[in-house]
Amino acid sequence: MSMPHDTFECGHTLEELSLYLDTGEFADPPHLQSCPECRNGLDSLRRLSAAGNELFASDVAAAGSGTDDWMKDILANLTLELRPGRTIPLRSEDPADSLSETEGAVIALVRSVADNLPGAVAGRVRLDGDVTVPGEPVTVRLDLAVLFGRHLLDSAASLRQDVADALARHTELNIAAIDITITDVIDAPREEQ
Amino acid sequence: MRDHLDVVPDAILVGRAADGDTAAFEALARRYGPHMRASARRLTGSYADADDAVQEALVQAWKQMDTLREPAAVKGWLLRLTGSRSIDLLRRRRNHSSLAGGEEDAPPDTVAPGAGPETTAVAGAGIESLKAALETLPEEQRRCWILKEINGQSYEEIAQTLNISPASVRGRLARARTALVREMEDWR
Amino acid sequence: MTTPLKNVIMAVDGVTEVFPARSLWQRLPARAMSVLQRPGAEPEDGELVDVRDLDGRTEVTVRVGVSAAARTPDVVRGVAAAVRKHLAPAEVSVKVTVARVAAADPVPAGSRHG
Numbered sequence: 001m002s003m004p005h006d007t008f009e010c011g012h013t014l015e016e017l018s019l020y021l022d023t024g025e026f027a028d029p030p031h032l033q034s035c036p037e038c039r040n041g042l043d044s045l046r047r048l049s050a051a052g053n054e055l056f057a058s059d060v061a062a063a064g065s066g067t068d069d070w071m072k073d074i075l076a077n078l079t080l081e082l083r084p085g086r087t088i089p090l091r092s093e094d095p096a097d098s099l100s101e102t103e104g105a106v107i108a109l110v111r112s113v114a115d116n117l118p119g120a121v122a123g124r125v126r127l128d129g130d131v132t133v134p135g136e137p138v139t140v141r142l143d144l145a146v147l148f149g150r151h152l153l154d155s156a157a158s159l160r161q162d163v164a165d166a167l168a169r170h171t172e173l174n175i176a177a178i179d180i181t182i183t184d185v186i187d188a189p190r191e192e193q
Numbered sequence: 194m195r196d197h198l199d200v201v202p203d204a205i206l207v208g209r210a211a212d213g214d215t216a217a218f219e220a221l222a223r224r225y226g227p228h229m230r231a232s233a234r235r236l237t238g239s240y241a242d243a244d245d246a247v248q249e250a251l252v253q254a255w256k257q258m259d260t261l262r263e264p265a266a267v268k269g270w271l272l273r274l275t276g277s278r279s280i281d282l283l284r285r286r287r288n289h290s291s292l293a294g295g296e297e298d299a300p301p302d303t304v305a306p307g308a309g310p311e312t313t314a315v316a317g318a319g320i321e322s323l324k325a326a327l328e329t330l331p332e333e334q335r336r337c338w339i340l341k342e343i344n345g346q347s348y349e350e351i352a353q354t355l356n357i358s359p360a361s362v363r364g365r366l367a368r369a370r371t372a373l374v375r376e377m378e379d380w381r
Numbered sequence: 382m383t384t385p386l387k388n389v390i391m392a393v394d395g396v397t398e399v400f401p402a403r404s405l406w407q408r409l410p411a412r413a414m415s416v417l418q419r420p421g422a423e424p425e426d427g428e429l430v431d432v433r434d435l436d437g438r439t440e441v442t443v444r445v446g447v448s449a450a451a452r453t454p455d456v457v458r459g460v461a462a463a464v465r466k467h468l469a470p471a472e473v474s475v476k477v478t479v480a481r482v483a484a485a486d487p488v489p490a491g492s493r494h495g
Contacts, residue, residue: 014374015367022348022366044374051319051377052342058320059231059343066223070230070240074248075219080255083213084480090454092461094475096438099457101479104213109449109482111214121201124208145205170453170482184202 008037017041021049088131090172103131106171110142113166117159119147123183129176137176140167145184156180199223207264210255218258222251225268229275232343236279236336246282250274272344276354280336319377326376334369337362386430389467390443393459395451397483400444402431439473446481453479 007013010031017038020026032038064070085103092099107125114122123143130136140163160178167175198206198220206224209217229250233243253274261270327335333355340351348366352359387399431442441464447453461475 013367014371015364018367018370019363041374044378045370047319048323048370048374048377049342051323052338054320055323056231056343059235060227063227063230063234066226070244071223071226074226074244074251075222077248078251078255080215080218080252082480085213087478090457090479093458094461094465096472096474097461098474098476099454099461100477101453101457101482105479105481107212108214111209111212112449121197121205122209123205125212143205143208145201166449170447170449172454184205186200186202 008035008041010035010037012038012041014041014045017045021045086127086131088171088173089134091134101171103127106131106167106173109166109170110140110163113162114142114144114159116162117155120155120159121145121186127173131173134172135174138173139176140178142178142180143183144180145186146182148185148187156182202265203267204264207258207261207267211259211261218251218255221254221267221271225271228268229271232272232339233275233279235339235343236276237282242282242286243279246275246279249278249282253278269345273346273350273354276340276344276346276351280354322377323373326373329376330369330372334365334372337365338369338373341366386432386441386464386467389463390430390445390460393456393463395448395453395456396445396460397448398446398481399429400446400480401429402442402444437472439468439471440476441468441473442476442478444478444480446483447479449483453482 012031012035016026020032021042026032032042083104085107087100088103088106090099090101106127110125111122114120114125121144123145124141125143126141127138128141129138131138142163144159160180163178164175167173198217201217201220203221203224206217206221210221226247229247230240230243233246233250234240237243237246250271254271261267327338330338336355337351340346340354341348346354348359348362351362351366355362357365390396390399429443433440443460443464445457445460447456457477457479460477464475465473
């Protein structure tokens with residue numbers, strides 16, 4: 001690989017200037033102010049960087065939207081392994097039987113209850129405690145994003161009740177607490193950049 | 194609100210996807226897919242290969258979603274996965290073509306990563322000369338440059354992707370820039 | 382044998398779906414999953430309910446989806462009882478796993494009550 005002739009008369013190189021632009025490291029910073037060659041070099045590198053940004057923007061625009069067919073095809077071909085999580089036992093009437101539900105099903109249930117609250121979107125849901133042992137106390141931790149302007153404090157109490165009702169209906173877990181954390185406030189529709 | 198996943202912050206989507214919510218994962222894929230595809234196409238040279246690389250990156254992302262320490266940093270993570278899968282794809286292709294006795298010296302992405310009539314209309318002269326200059330770069334330098342400027346990866350991250358030392362990344366990147374600056378100035 | 386058993390299970394109040402019993406379902410593409418979940422769609426392989434004989438005892442493994450309007454513990458016990466009754470007088474052990482609670486999907490109003 002041949003080295004380009006990139007050493008200036010002042011002895012510095014475009015390589016050093018390139019590193020300086022990325023890291024701010026340079027052996028003799030005042031030199032950069034006084035040396036016309038180095039300043040020209042930095043200007044060139046900045047123009048390159050600007051052209052790179054333009055190229056990037058044009059490439060992303062040319063790639064199309066995430067709702068286009070190419071992405072639909074990719075998503076249709078994806079093999080996403082489901083995440084059953086732990087096995088949560090349910091009482092059986094016959095000792096020969098083994099009845100259970102998956103942690104993944106219970107988490108999805110909690111998520112959908114939260115999603116049903118107007119202006120709210122569930123985030124991560126965790127079941128803290130040994131859900132595989134009947135009667136063990138379990139704490140539900142639910143992250144929530146809310147739309148700005150909604151009166152969430154009122155609805156947090158009713159959400160807690162809805163989650164408790166759903167868990168009582170669909171599990172035999174001993175729910176010790178339901179902790180709801182509002183992690184995000186969404187103020188407007190957003191898109192990348 | 195489940196229908197509005199497209200307005201939800203990254204960290205929330207990551208949390209849901211880690212919990213197994215495929216809808217949240219697909220929202221992330223739609224959000225960053227165009228950037229991933231642009232990067233993969235610049236690295237591999239074609240949309241067909243780019244889409245394969247993006248798909249592999251998404252499969253890996255789904256499997257490893259719960260290892261992501263900083264959920265808000267999901268964009269950079271997806272781009273790193275895309276870069277790695279693109280490089281893998283090129284390596285596989287090269288091994289295949291040299292086994293087949295093909296042109297070993299030809300870069301696997303002779304489709305000219307620069308060419309692309311679809312951008313010409315909006316592209317300024319800077320873009321056109323940069324595209325032409327990129328085509329003249331040695332492959333390893335071009336990869337470094339794309340991972341840095343299009344993916345925004347750090348020297349360390351590029352080093353991991355390319356399986357070389359950070360010092361080599363620094364050298365290649367600097368040589369790439371030097372060559373690009375000269376090519377672009379000649380172009381004028 | 383397995384198809385009638387599947388019908389027996391689907392007939393239990395609160396059961397919305399029967400998923401392939403063994404590991405197959407865990408690796409299904411997301412799209413195939415949604416096809417499975419579409420009412421009326423039948424997977425080709427017919428291995429929805431796993432039935433095997435172990436030393437004279439019949440072991441039945443089944444994975445189901447349960448309606449949000451139902452009560453999951455009651456539904457799974459109902460499934461176990463229905464399978465046992467269907468296979469009587471064989472000595473049966475039933476393994477039921479709930480893989481999905483179809484919560485809060487807009488279920489047609491009044492279609493089902495817990």
